[in-house]
Amino acid sequence: MARTLINVPKSAKAGEVVTIKTLISHPMETGFRPGADGRIMARDIITDFACHYDGREVFRAELFPATAANPYLTFTLVAQATGPLTFTWRGDNGFSQTETATLTVT
Amino acid sequence: MTPSAGTRNRRDLLAAGAAAVLAITVRPVAAASPVRTESTAEAIRRFAGEAAITPGRIHLDLPPLVENGNAVTITVTVDSPMTADDHVRRIAVFNDKNPQPNVVTVHLGPASGRAAVTTRIRLADTQRITAIAETSDGRYWSTSADAIVTLAACLEG
Numbered sequence: 001m002a003r004t005l006i007n008v009p010k011s012a013k014a015g016e017v018v019t020i021k022t023l024i025s026h027p028m029e030t031g032f033r034p035g036a037d038g039r040i041m042a043r044d045i046i047t048d049f050a051c052h053y054d055g056r057e058v059f060r061a062e063l064f065p066a067t068a069a070n071p072y073l074t075f076t077l078v079a080q081a082t083g084p085l086t087f088t089w090r091g092d093n094g095f096s097q098t099e100t101a102t103l104t105v106t
Numbered sequence: 107m108t109p110s111a112g113t114r115n116r117r118d119l120l121a122a123g124a125a126a127v128l129a130i131t132v133r134p135v136a137a138a139s140p141v142r143t144e145s146t147a148e149a150i151r152r153f154a155g156e157a158a159i160t161p162g163r164i165h166l167d168l169p170p171l172v173e174n175g176n177a178v179t180i181t182v183t184v185d186s187p188m189t190a191d192d193h194v195r196r197i198a199v200f201n202d203k204n205p206q207p208n209v210v211t212v213h214l215g216p217a218s219g220r221a222a223v224t225t226r227i228r229l230a231d232t233q234r235i236t237a238i239a240e241t242s243d244g245r246y247w248s249t250s251a252d253a254i255v256t257l258a259a260c261l262e263g
Contacts, residue, residue: 017219017220018219030205030228032205053217056217057213058215058217058218059212059213059214059218060212060213061210061211061212061213061223061225062208062210062211062212063210064206064208064209064210065204065205065206065228066201066204066206066208066209066210066227066228066229067209067210067225067226067227067228068176068177068178068225068226068227068228068259069176069177070226071225071226072224072225072226073223073224073225074181074222074223074224074225075212075214075218075222075223075224076218076219076220076222077217077218077219078216078217078218078219080217
């Protein structure tokens with residue numbers, strides 16, 4: 001399991017636009033870099049990130065080798081009702097990780 | 107034996123030697139730089155189709171001078187009310203000189219509230235970055251920014 005950092009505001013008012021910050025530790029090997037033996041190292045990146053709020057997809061990102069190691073993404077969403085936020089990262093070699101957080105709406 | 111022949115031989119030898127040195131010094135760089143399979147214009151067309159792309163409404167924020175191309179923070183924002191009738195559907199970022207033209211593509215909707223995304227990218231060289239947004243009316247908006255990179259990503263370990 002890769003380490004993740006997810007920053008969700010503790011609480012928000014209904015209708016408020018909140019900023020979500022996510023980071024996952026991943027080498028994001030580009031597939032273009034030579035290794036210590038001089039041969040090109042195989043690509044190993046996260047290709048897809050999605051955020052679901054109460055089961056609905058609110059944000060999705062397609063990542064490419066040009067994304068820096070430990071992919072960091074900041075995006076916004078409208079707080080509507082208290083509900084779970086699900087973050088899913090998918091990538092090469094069957095990489096898949098899901099984290100959840102709760103957005104409390106007052 | 108003629109002096110001119112000797113001079114020519116020496117010149118040939120020097121030229122051959124210089125070429126050999128050149129070949130040795132150039133080879134690692136050539137081996138490390140992969141061939142681009144798709145141009146930036148082709149990648150943009152794959153994203154936008156045949157639609158016209160208008161400059162404006164989108165803003166790309168990245169440092170003009172990059173010390174380390176391995177992690178460059180970029181922020182893309184689009185002027186949009188983000189309502190059900192008028193919102194940004196997709197934003198894509200493209201580069202000019204990396205081994206692959208795509209940088210990141212994000213999908214947004216009215217639930218996003220604001221069209222603002224920040225991420226960190228790799229830059230392999232001093233180059234121009236282009237961001238293109240698709241709004242819900244099917245129109246495309248673009249902007250570009252230049253970045254000077256002093257330490258390139260991808261090639262260094």
